[in-house]
Amino acid sequence: MPSRSLILPISEMKDDNNKILIKSSTKNLAEVRNFIEEKALLIGLDSQVINQIILSVDEACTNIIKYTHNYNDTNTIEVKVSDTDNQFQVEIKYKGEGFDPNKVKTPDMVEYFKNYKVGGLGIPMMKKFMNKIEYNHIKPDLNQLILTKSL
Amino acid sequence: MEDFNIKETSNGQIKILHLEGFLDAHTSSSLESTFNRLIDEKSFKVVVNFDKLSYISSAGLGVFMAYIEQMRNEQGDIKLCEMSDKIYNVFDMLGFPLLFEIYKEEKNAVEKFNTPD
Known part of the structure; x- marks a missing residue:
């Protein structure tokens, strides 16, 4: 496995390929999991850590789909990843009534x-x-959840 | 899209569910339907084989919690087996071995039904 210091941080990658936007439906959970796995593999995280991050993001999105959006897939969820030498972060943005997992x-x-x-x-x-886990109500109708994994 | 399948076999009165693929909030309803049918058929002794399951989230764990009490009340049980380390870690991290019998091999789970304490 290459040293993490030799790998380009996700945040320095071109375009907007560090984020995805999904319709708020449980059928899109697989797409979110695949996205997280792909990005985490790029920076060389081990499989156990990757599974822990994938599960956490799956659970966060599932709660938003069920409780905030009531399975109404005209709503959307944005999932964005970033990393530094010592942490992997997933930012989840969604509209509707937010909740703080803490x-x-x-x-x-x-x-x-x-x-x-x-x-x-x-x-x-x-x-x-x-x-x-950090929750912020950032606009009148926009919520931000930031999940951080120390590496 | 990632998929989830259940293959069902029997060993005497014991039903064995072989789970395959990804068990999450989208696919867990299919496992619920299977348990509901087993209850309708009065099949209360169930072994769940995780050998080919790649992923489980809390929605999947919730299905086992939803049926374990009823199965035990009917002198049956849901016994779990053949989990990869990745799947076992999810069950173990939340303490599921406190309530569920988890076996390395399917034959051990089946034997336990046939030789109760």
């Missing part, structure tokens, strides 16, 4: 299993796999 309490998993609960595991997964 405000969601992580469940006690012993109690969760004891009571046969269902659902609510996407955000705990994002929190376990990423080093930082």
Whole structure:
């Protein structure tokens, strides 16, 4: 595997090929996962780290599709990646009512299993796999979620 | 588009589901339909083989949580087996081995149904 310092940062790549825009539908989750994998492979991340980032972005987009956009695919989600020597960052922008994953309490998993609960595991997964999750309401109707993985 | 398939086999009363491909919020409804049908058929002893599953998100984990209690209440179970390290890590990271029996090989999961404690 080449040294990461020899690889061009994604942010210095030409054009807008560091981002994709998808219609807000679960059928497009595969496209988002493929995009993240392709970019993460370009900078030489290992497969376990790549899977953790892919899962976190999948969970974030799934929540937006389900809860913010109510499966209405006239809405869109923009996913943009960038990297530095020591971190890989994914920025997700979407319109509609935003939510801050940091405000969601992580469940006690012993109690969760004891009571046969269902659902609510996407955000705990994002929190376990990423080093930082930042939510910003950046315009009257635009939300920004930044997922950061330290490398 | 990435795909998801379920191949179903039987071993006596035990149903074995072989999952293939990508199990996410888009494809998990197909696994739910399979579990609903198994319940209608009163097949409560289920082994799920993950050998050919490439990916699972929380939507996939949620399907197992949605049916495990009912299967156990009917003297059955959902036993999991043949996970790659990548898939096992997702289950393990959230503590699923606390509730689910996870076996290396399918034959061990089947044997466990045939030789209960």
